[in-house]
Structure formats: structure tokens, C-alpha cells
Amino acid sequence: MLAGDINFRGRSTRHRLMSVTAIATPQELLVGTTGVTRGMRWLFQANLVAQIGIVVTGGLVRLTGSGLGCPTWPECVDGSLTPTSAQDESSWHKAIEFGNRLLTFVLAALAIAAIVTAIVWWRRRRAAGRYYPRSLLAFAAVPLIGTIVQALLGGVTVLTGLSPYAVAAHFLVSMAIIAGCVVLVVQSALVQPRGATHQEPPVRLPRVIRLLAIALLISSAIVVFLGVIVTGSGPHSGDAGVESRFPIDPRTISWLHADSVWLFLGLIAGILVALYLVPVPLTLRKRAWLLAGVSVGQGAVGYIQYFTGVPWPPVALHMLGACLVWAITVWLLLGVMRVPSYTNGSIATAKKSNAR
Numbered sequence: 373m374l375a376g377d378i379n380f381r382g383r384s385t386r387h388r389l390m391s392v393t394a395i396a397t398p399q400e401l402l403v404g405t406t407g408v409t410r411g412m413r414w415l416f417q418a419n420l421v422a423q424i425g426i427v428v429t430g431g432l433v434r435l436t437g438s439g440l441g442c443p444t445w446p447e448c449v450d451g452s453l454t455p456t457s458a459q460d461e462s463s464w465h466k467a468i469e470f471g472n473r474l475l476t477f478v479l480a481a482l483a484i485a486a487i488v489t490a491i492v493w494w495r496r497r498r499a500a501g502r503y504y505p506r507s508l509l510a511f512a513a514v515p516l517i518g519t520i521v522q523a524l525l526g527g528v529t530v531l532t533g534l535s536p537y538a539v540a541a542h543f544l545v546s547m548a549i550i551a552g553c554v555v556l557v558v559q560s561a562l563v564q565p566r567g568a569t570h571q572e573p574p575v576r577l578p579r580v581i582r583l584l585a586i587a588l589l590i591s592s593a594i595v596v597f598l599g600v601i602v603t604g605s606g607p608h609s610g611d612a613g614v615e616s617r618f619p620i621d622p623r624t625i626s627w628l629h630a631d632s633v634w635l636f637l638g639l640i641a642g643i644l645v646a647l648y649l650v651p652v653p654l655t656l657r658k659r660a661w662l663l664a665g666v667s668v669g670q671g672a673v674g675y676i677q678y679f680t681g682v683p684w685p686p687v688a689l690h691m692l693g694a695c696l697v698w699a700i701t702v703w704l705l706l707g708v709m710r711v712p713s714y715t716n717g718s719i720a721t722a723k724k725s726n727a728r
Contacts, residue, residue: 412489413560419482419515420553424695426475426522427546431691433472435684439534441469445527448473476523483515486556508559514552521545536604536618543600547593547698554702577708578650584643585708591636592701596694598629606682626678633671640664643704659704666696 433439441461442448448455448470455466490512522545529538602625605618618625644660670693677686 412493413557415482415486415489416512416553416557416560419479419486420550420557420699422479422482423515423518423546423549423553424692424699426472426479427543427550427695428688428692429472429475430542430546431688432684433469434534434539435687436465436468438465438468440530441465441467442473442530445530473526476519476526479515479519483519487512487516505559505563508556508563511552511556511559514549514556518545518549518552522549540600540604543603544597547596547695550695550699551702554699555706558703558706577652577710578646581643581646581650581652582708584639584646585705588636588639588643589701589705591632591639592698595629595632595636596698598625598632599690599694602626602629603687630674633667633674637664637667637671640667653707656704656707659700659707663697663700663704666693666700669693670697 433441442455443459443461444450447453448466449459455461455463455470459466490509494506494509522542525538525542525545529535529542532538601618601620602622605620605622605625640660640663644657644664647657647660670690673686673690673693677683677690680686
């Protein structure tokens with residue numbers, strides 16, 4: 373998992389947390405006393421997985437032509453929140469679109485649980501006089517805020533008849549939410565559990581590696597953006613009766629997208645070489661290799677879908693790959709821009725340590 377693999381000296385954070393939660397009371401299992409527990413981290417990871425999952429299911433709605441299976445919003449059809457037999461849309465399309473809408477409630481439940489748990493943890497840590505990184509609380513709000521924004525954007529998408537601009541915004545907001553969830557998972561691993569005595573020192577990598585990581589993130593964002601334009605100019609509008617597409621030649625934008633992917637792969641090769649020229653935590657190299665492997669696979673799927681006429685199965689797989697590449701890129705950047713872990717030391721001690 374993302375957080376559990378963070379390891380700089382010997383034992384991983386996962387092992388330390390397991391030793392803590394093994395003796396925790398049921399009340400402490402989720403929010404603990406002052407340290408971030410394994411239960412909290414599982415909850416944050418569940419939000420990340422769910423946000424990636426909703427991108428794939430939303431893509432399936434569009435790829436199967438079910439985008440208007442519920443032709444209005446917030447109701448499914450005028451006068452009913454659920455599909456009805458009187459609708460003109462086929463049962464298959466109604467079920468897919470309505471099922472995707474129901475998944476929003478799963479995301480909302482996970483998001484609410486994440487922010488409530490973070491607030492309880494934050495209040496207990498502050499009451500105990502321990503250092504409490506406010507950024508963790510802020511990023512715990514990302515899933516809930518993002519889910520609300522996405523629900524509204526989903527309504528705009530339906531009410532505008534699956535406008536490609538609204539669909540594109542829908543996907544790009546998901547990428548922002550996924551990035552926030554990755555930060556949340558990593559941040560939660562940087563708060564040491566109760567009784568921890570070791571604080572991992574900050575790792576200051578050479579400037580060229582940090583710049584490469586930033587360039588990699590920017591390049592990944594460009595790849596994602598151009599991929600959205602490719603999709604918005606292609607054949608999958610989301611409904612057989614919708615012909616509104618981006619006024620761009622699909623072939624031209626596809627090759628431009630492919631060129632951006634090759635640039636991205638070149639940057640991955642560059643950062644891999646750089647990570648072997650200087651002493652770095654082993655996990656950074658593993659993250660870079662993971663990114664390389666997933667990116668090569670994603671590129672292969674992209675060429676397959678292009679040369680086979682863009683059938684929906686590889687397109688759906690390509691959307692999943694886009695989410696994974698983006699999430700791993702953010703994860704790698706956070707590792708390169710590493711900050712010290714927060715122990716259960718006092719606020720004054722933590723601030724003094726961070727000021728060094």
C-alpha cells in the first residue's frame with residue numbers, strides 16, 4: 373500500500389502501527405489516542421481506492437452509451453428518484469447510470485468518515501499537547517469536498533446533454549481528488565504512533581532530482597489533459613443520440629497525446645538514472661520502477677485502443693491506467709520532496725525540529 377511501504381531505517385511504519393493497534397482498545401482502534409492508527413490509514417486508503425473506482429465506473433457509463441440512462445438530475449426521471457418502467461431508455465442503460473449514481477453515496481459515507489475521524493484524532497492530539505499537522509486535517513476534507521463538487525458536476529453533465537466540456541471537467545476534478553487522497557495517505561504515515569521514539573530525519577535530495585520530479589508531475593498532468601481531449605473528440609459520447617464532440621481532429625490530437633507520453637517516459641528514465649547516482653531510500657527507487665512499469669503498460673493499451681478502432685474495453689482499462697499513473701506520480705513526488713515524520717513529541721519540540 374502507499375503509506376505502508378514508507379521505510380528509511382529498518383522497520384516499516386506498518387510494523388510499528390501493528391504493534392500499537394495490537395494492544396489498542398476498541399475505542400482507540402480507529403482514532404487512537406494521539407498516533408495515527410492502522411484503522412485511520414485504512415480509511416484514508418479506502419477513500420483513495422473508491423475515488424479511482426468511481427472514475428472507472430463513470431467511464432463505463434459513457435462507454436456503454438448509458439450517460440442519459442437517467443435523463444434528468446437530481447431525479448432519475450421527472451417525478452422519480454429511481455428509474456421507472458415508463459422511461460424510453462433501455463433497462464440496461466438505466467441500471468448502469470443509476471448504479472453509478474448510487475456509488476456516490478458510498479463515496480460520501482467514506483468521505484464523511486474520513487473527515488470526522490481526522491477531526492476527532494486532531495482534537496485528541498491537541499488536547500494531549502502533541503504536535504498536530506494541520507495539513508492532515510485539511511487533506512482529510514478533500515474526499516468530501518470533492519464528492520460534493522463531483523455530484524454537482526454530474527448534474528451539469530446530464531442537464532447539458534453530456535457536453536464534452538462538462539464530461540472533461542468531471543474527469544479532471546477526479547484527478548485532483550485522487551491527488552489529494554494520495555497526499556492524505558502519505559501524510560497519515562508521517563505521524564508516528566503512540567510510544568514511538570524514532571523520528572525519521574528529513575531527506576534533502578539534490579536539486580536536479582527534485583526538479584525532475586516536478587517536471588514529471590507537470591508532464592503527467594499534460595498527458596492526462598490531452599487524453600481527455602482525445603476522448604472528447606472520439607466516438608464515445610456517452611449516448612447514441614449525442615453527437616456533441618470537441619471540434620478537434622481525433623487523429624491529430626491522438627498523436628499529440630502520444631508525443632506527450634513519450635516525453636513523460638523519457639522523464640521517468642531520467643529520474644530513474646538520477647536515483648541510482650545518489651544515495652536515496654530504497655522505496656524511492658521502487659516507486660520510480662513501479663511508475664515506469666505501469667506507464668509502459670498504459671502506453672501499450674493506448675496504442676492498442678487506437679489501432680483497433682477504440683473499442684470500449686481497452687478504453688476503460690486505459691482510464692484505470694490513467695488514474696494509477698497519476699496517483700503513483702504524485703506518490704513519487706511526495707517521496708522526493710520528503711518531510712520529517714511527526715512523533716508524539718510536544719508541539720514545541722516538533723516546531724524546533726522542523727526549524728532546523
